[in-house]
Amino acid sequence: MKYITDFASGFMGLFQTGGKTLISWMTSIVPVVLLLLVLMNTIIAFLGEERMNKLARASSKNVVTRYLILPFLSAFMLGNPMAFTMARFLPEYYKPSYYASQAQFCHTSNGVFPHINPGELFIWMGIAQGVQKLGLNTMDLAIRYLLVGMLMNFIGGWVTDFTTAYVCRTSGVTLSKEVKLTAGTAE
Amino acid sequence: MTTWNSIKIVKGSGGWGGPIIVTPTEEKHKFIYVTGGNRPKIVDKIEQLTGMKAIDGFKTSIPDNEVALAIVDCGGTLRCGIYPKKGILTANVLPTGKSGPLAKYITPELYVSAVDVNQISAVDEATAAENVAPTAVSDDQEDSKYDNQKTITQQMEHQGIIAKIGIGAGKVVATFNQAAKESVQTVLNTIIPFMAFVALLIGIIQGSGIGKVFAKIMTPLAGNVWGLMIMGFICSLPFLSPLLGPGAVIGQIIGTLIGVEIGKGHIPPQYALPALFAINTQNACDFIPVGLGLEEAESKTVEVGVPSVLYSRFINGVPRVFVAWLASFGLYAGK
Numbered sequence: 001m002k003y004i005t006d007f008a009s010g011f012m013g014l015f016q017t018g019g020k021t022l023i024s025w026m027t028s029i030v031p032v033v034l035l036l037l038v039l040m041n042t043i044i045a046f047l048g049e050e051r052m053n054k055l056a057r058a059s060s061k062n063v064v065t066r067y068l069i070l071p072f073l074s075a076f077m078l079g080n081p082m083a084f085t086m087a088r089f090l091p092e093y094y095k096p097s098y099y100a101s102q103a104q105f106c107h108t109s110n111g112v113f114p115h116i117n118p119g120e121l122f123i124w125m126g127i128a129q130g131v132q133k134l135g136l137n138t139m140d141l142a143i144r145y146l147l148v149g150m151l152m153n154f155i156g157g158w159v160t161d162f163t164t165a166y167v168c169r170t171s172g173v174t175l176s177k178e179v180k181l182t183a184g185t186a187e
Numbered sequence: 188m189t190t191w192n193s194i195k196i197v198k199g200s201g202g203w204g205g206p207i208i209v210t211p212t213e214e215k216h217k218f219i220y221v222t223g224g225n226r227p228k229i230v231d232k233i234e235q236l237t238g239m240k241a242i243d244g245f246k247t248s249i250p251d252n253e254v255a256l257a258i259v260d261c262g263g264t265l266r267c268g269i270y271p272k273k274g275i276l277t278a279n280v281l282p283t284g285k286s287g288p289l290a291k292y293i294t295p296e297l298y299v300s301a302v303d304v305n306q307i308s309a310v311d312e313a314t315a316a317e318n319v320a321p322t323a324v325s326d327d328q329e330d331s332k333y334d335n336q337k338t339i340t341q342q343m344e345h346q347g348i349i350a351k352i353g354i355g356a357g358k359v360v361a362t363f364n365q366a367a368k369e370s371v372q373t374v375l376n377t378i379i380p381f382m383a384f385v386a387l388l389i390g391i392i393q394g395s396g397i398g399k400v401f402a403k404i405m406t407p408l409a410g411n412v413w414g415l416m417i418m419g420f421i422c423s424l425p426f427l428s429p430l431l432g433p434g435a436v437i438g439q440i441i442g443t444l445i446g447v448e449i450g451k452g453h454i455p456p457q458y459a460l461p462a463l464f465a466i467n468t469q470n471a472c473d474f475i476p477v478g479l480g481l482e483e484a485e486s487k488t489v490e491v492g493v494p495s496v497l498y499s500r501f502i503n504g505v506p507r508v509f510v511a512w513l514a515s516f517g518l519y520a521g522k
Contacts, residue, residue, distance in 0.1 A: 010394070018390020025382050034374050041366035045201025045282055045301075081474075087482035095484045096475075096492030100499050103471030103478065111463075115370075119377045122385055123467055126442030127459050130449030134456055136519050144460050148514045152464070152507045160499035167495045 028132070029125065033114045040115040044077055052077050056086040066094060067157030068150065071102040072109065080106040080117040096164050101157030108149020111142030191216055191238050193310040196278050201362060202301025203284035204293070207276050208310060211239045215255035219244040222260040225350055227280050228304050230258060236309050251275065258302075260357065271297040278302045281361035286368055385443050392447065401444055402453055409445045409462050410454045412512040416505050419465040423504030425497040428469035438466045460515040461508050468504035472497060 052074065059070040074083035083106060087098040106117045111124045124145070128138045191211035198205045209218075218237075220230050221244035230241050233256070242249055244257075251273050260280040261267035268289025270277040274297070282301035285293045299306075392401060408414035422431055422438075431437050445462050448454045454462075471478065475496050479489045 014390045014394035015387070016390070017394045018387045021389045022383060022386035025386065026379075029382075030374060030378070033378065034370055037370035037373060038363065038367045041201075041369055042363050045362050045366060048200035050200070050305075081478065081481060084478045084481035085483075087484075090482070092485055092488045095479060095482045095488050096495045097499075099471075099475060099478045099482065099492065100496045103474065104467075107467055107470060118373050119381075120439065121378060122381055122439035123442050124463065125446075126385065126439055126444075127446045127449065127463055127466075129443075130446030130451075130454075131456050131459050131519075133450030134452070136456055140518060141456075141459050141463075144511075144514055144518060145463055148460070148464070148507075148511045152503065152510055156499060156503045156507075159502055160495055163498040163502070164491060164495040166498070167491045171491065 025129070029129075033118070033121075036113070037115045037118070040113065047077065052086060053089075056089045060090045060094070063158055063161075064154070066090065067097060067101040068154040071098065071105045071153065071157070072150065074102060075105040075109050075116050076113060079115060080120070083116075093164065094161070097157045097160035100160040101153045104149065104153040104156060108153060109146055111138070111145045192236060194233060194236050195308050195310045196299050196302055197306050197308075198299050199282065199301030199303050199306045201282040201365060202279075202299065202306075203282070203365075204295040204297075205299025207278070207297065207299050209233075209237065209256045209276055211237055211255045215253055216240065217242050217249055217253050218256040218258065219249065219254050220258040221245060222258060222280065225260075225354060227258065227260070229278070229280070229302060229307060232304050232307050233258075236307065260354075267298070267300070268292050281358060282365045283361055284365055284368060286365075381439070385439070388440065389443065389447060392444070402448055402451070405444055405448050406453045409448065409465075410458060412458075412461060412509070415458065415461045415465040415512065416508045419468040419504045419508040422466065423468035423501045425494075425501050428472035428497060428500055429475075431469040431472070438469070441466045455519075457515045457518040457520070460518060461512040464507045464511040468500060468507060470500070472500055 055073065056070060059065040070086060071083065074086040077083075078086065083102055084099065087095050087102070090098055107120065107123055110117045110121065111128065114121055114124075124142075128141060131141055132138050193208055193210040195206055195208050217240045218233060219242045220227065226241075226243070233239065234241050237255075239255060254270075254275050257270040257275050257277045258280065259267055259270065259277060261283060267277065267279050267283050267286070271294065272289050272292040277293075277298045279298070279300035280302055284300065285298075391397065408418055418441075422428060442462070445454065445459075445466070449456055449459055475493045476489050479492050484492065
């Protein structure tokens, strides 16, 4: 009988531990994220998508605007996954590179601006909650995450320009290369 | 003989619903605006494009079966739902979504919000619904139109500063309110479910003793830069990364496990930064075709883009972790 009781209380203990964790998140993370979302959604509604479209058109010119400024702002303004739509004004050749950069911006900025990618918040929050538990300020981590992200995501987008060229070359037998080249040299 | 033209109304910035197509017919050739006595600019544009007659709903009322479109400025209480409930097409000047006591009647087929002048466009005769019946218009109508126009013009001249401030404030409040509704939905539908799942996972890991086993595996991996780089390397392998991607679930679970170990003090907190990069080198590798679709890429681009992004993720994966490790020096050092 004692074994059964021990087992049952141990089993319930799992849920009590989980429940405590959940409630501590509910009181600490949820209100902050919610209010931040409210403000961000409001700002986005006021600024509007039309201005982003204009910016996107102007950004295709060079690597810095293409893989750093545009994806950073798109992530902030449109979030995951709508940020990807901003690449529709880019030449075909650069679209994979933009994708590589944009997808990572949807995470690295998520520590400071959780409205960008709330569905995948726990990439950030999973680790950050441990730091929080130690009583440290997670914003220190979030800012560095953002800054390292900006640098490395930009490089990531740029490097993809070269891997795209490589894939075009190796798959040269197929027709895709010519289409790529015309799109690429159009710039 | 008056010809009526169809118009298309799409949602504006921060808006909801639509696009709706308004096609005036012999029976329904009037539209009503119920906007507290002020006349929004879109009323003039709709009049111009469709040739329909505008009725101020605060001054006059017309039978519902004559109303082709209702324009409201409702922040989410009653008006935005009352016309859809009657099956009347509704355009809201404010960015209000599906809300209020009549929310269930507000559907994208009947309702569009945050409508301004730019959201309204003419539709070609060909694409318009075929039930437009071109018939002669009676004199009676012409007369009433004139009368109505007159009162409206007078009204426009009387629109003072106070009315403008009121409209502006209403728009700000409604935009905030709508943003709050959307945010609560996001938290309820996406964040809290995942939190419940992760919290249960943490409960099981900590309560059952599996945590100790994990700690033995995780601490040497996540507690130094080489282990993290190995982790990043594995996650970025081009044949593995698309499998690890979906919903970022695996990354989120590994992240939480590392977070738990950091919280217990087994892993120094400055390793949180390289760990954030190590668990996510496979970032969105499963999503490439869909993402390129959102970018409106051609099929050739997708063919090239999928391997290209997989390769670039592989090339960048380990350096990302390394740079993040370099950047982690001094993080939480004094604590």
